[in-house]
Amino acid sequence: MSETMMPLWEVFIRNRSGLPHKHAGSVHAPDAAMALQAARDVYTRRGESVSVWVVPSSAITASDPADKDELFEPTGTKVYRHPTFYEVPEEVGHM
Amino acid sequence: MYTQALNVKDTGKPASAEDPGKLARFQARIDAEEKIEPNDWMPEAYRRTLIRQISQHAHSEIIGMQPEGNWITRAPSLRRKAGLLAKVQDEGGHGLYLYAAAETLGCSREELVDQLLAGKAKYSSIFNYPTLSWADIGAIGWLVDGAAIMNQIPLCRCSYGPYARAMIRVCKEESFHQRQGYEIMMTLSRGSAAQKAMAQDALNRWWWPSLMMFGPSDKDSVHSTDTMKWKIKRFSNDDLRQKFVDATVPQGHYLGLEFPDPALKRDEKTGHWQHGEIDWSEFKRVLAGDGPCNRQRMKVRTKAHEDGTWVREAALAHARKRAERAAAVRIAAE
Ligand SMILES: [Fe+2]
Numbered sequence: 002m003s004e005t006m007m008p009l010w011e012v013f014i015r016n017r018s019g020l021p022h023k024h025a026g027s028v029h030a031p032d033a034a035m036a037l038q039a040a041r042d043v044y045t046r047r048g049e050s051v052s053v054w055v056v057p058s059s060a061i062t063a064s065d066p067a068d069k070d071e072l073f074e075p076t077g078t079k080v081y082r083h084p085t086f087y088e089v090p091e092e093v094g095h096m
Numbered sequence: 097m098y099t100q101a102l103n104v105k106d107t108g109k110p111a112s113a114e115d116p117g118k119l120a121r122f123q124a125r126i127d128a129e130e131k132i133e134p135n136d137w138m139p140e141a142y143r144r145t146l147i148r149q150i151s152q153h154a155h156s157e158i159i160g161m162q163p164e165g166n167w168i169t170r171a172p173s174l175r176r177k178a179g180l181l182a183k184v185q186d187e188g189g190h191g192l193y194l195y196a197a198a199e200t201l202g203c204s205r206e207e208l209v210d211q212l213l214a215g216k217a218k219y220s221s222i223f224n225y226p227t228l229s230w231a232d233i234g235a236i237g238w239l240v241d242g243a244a245i246m247n248q249i250p251l252c253r254c255s256y257g258p259y260a261r262a263m264i265r266v267c268k269e270e271s272f273h274q275r276q277g278y279e280i281m282m283t284l285s286r287g288s289a290a291q292k293a294m295a296q297d298a299l300n301r302w303w304w305p306s307l308m309m310f311g312p313s314d315k316d317s318v319h320s321t322d323t324m325k326w327k328i329k330r331f332s333n334d335d336l337r338q339k340f341v342d343a344t345v346p347q348g349h350y351l352g353l354e355f356p357d358p359a360l361k362r363d364e365k366t367g368h369w370q371h372g373e374i375d376w377s378e379f380k381r382v383l384a385g386d387g388p389c390n391r392q393r394m395k396v397r398t399k400a401h402e403d404g405t406w407v408r409e410a411a412l413a414h415a416r417k418r419a420e421r422a423a424a425v426r427i428a429a430e
């Protein structure tokens with residue numbers, strides 16, 4: 002078996018609801034056009050999608066799980082970023 | 097189940113040889129129902145178990161296309177043909193979702209496929225039985241997909257994120273598989289005497305192999321403790337098998353069919369259906385490669401892979417050429 006490895010692509014799908022593209026999974030394909038075709042066949046067999054993106058997996062830069070606390074924990078104490086931190090009298094109504 | 101051969105001896109580095117601090121933090125995350133993601137630290141044994149389980153599951157989906165694919169061109173109506181074709185396509189899709197999940201653990205697609213073709217990887221014993229009549233397509237959808245669903249629903253909560261997410265997608269698609277199978281069984285059961293006999297014959301042949309899909313009895317299951325502790329598996333083989341029997345027996349009686357098990361009876365106290373003794377020697381034989389269709393399944397799979405080689409090579413060569421041409425144009429423009 003002298004085969005070259007088939008490149009890996011990450012697949013993102015936007016469904017009807019208009020929400021952002023969401024990661025659906027991955028496919029192997031030699032180029033972007035065929036990756037799109039494969040993504041359509043593998044991840045949208047039931048009208049799940051109105052738009053598909055494919056991105057070479059190697060092009061994604063991800064945060065290191067070891068940095069999780071350093072990156073994301075600081076927001077844990079910033080309660081003033083949430084509406085419930087501020088007091089508005091009930092008579093004023095919904096705000 | 098689709099991963100029923102997991103109780104083979106694991107010869108790699110045992111979990112007990114890992115850094116105790118890391119191991120404790122890992123277990124604490126699992127106990128807190130956190131998902132483990134591809135780049136997170138994990139014990140080697142966890143990784144090995146998952147690669148083996150997920151790839152075995154993927155191989156089963158792919159090999160599982162063969163027994164049903166056998167009837168696509170001979171489906172009795174266009175409605176049945178469209179349904180069966182869609183189901184078999186889904187199974188191919190399931191295989192691909194699962195291969196992708198296994199690859200996140202650091203094993204390439206090519207390696208996984210090679211392991212299958214070299215006979216080093218297992219797939220579910222159920223797909224080594226032949227589909228002799230159209231009624232078998234009904235029995236497979238009803239029983240085999242029914243058993244698969246029982247096993248796959250708890251896997252949606254598996255501790256490994258990519259596997260759990262693939263299983264959620266799979267489970268959403270499975271219920272159509274089971275319903276199309278049951279509908280076929282219902283049509284045959286309500287048809288002529290000959291059609292009813294076909295349905296009964298299919299049930300007779302598929303019932304026991306379906307029960308074997310859940311794997312060895314808990315008494316003989318070596319791997320369960322680690323996989324349970326790591327929340328890869330949430331219910332034991334026997335528990336899942338019991339759930340399946342309880343759900344399926346009334347469905348069979350509704351069809352007016354009889355199960356090929358004289359010992360089958362409902363326990364009045366517990367409400368559970370008790371089945372007779374499973375022939376484990378048959379299970380072991382089929383899993384070891386000596387079922388009715390093992391050789392044929394591997395031959396077909398190998399031929400499909402080899403016949404596709406030139407297509408993969410041509411597509412890669414074409415992509416390379418286009419990339420080179422695009423690069424040359426860019427250089428010329430600069
Ligand atoms: Fe499936």
Ligand SMILES: [Fe+2]
Pocket residue numbers: 187241244270273
């Ligand atoms: Fe299925």
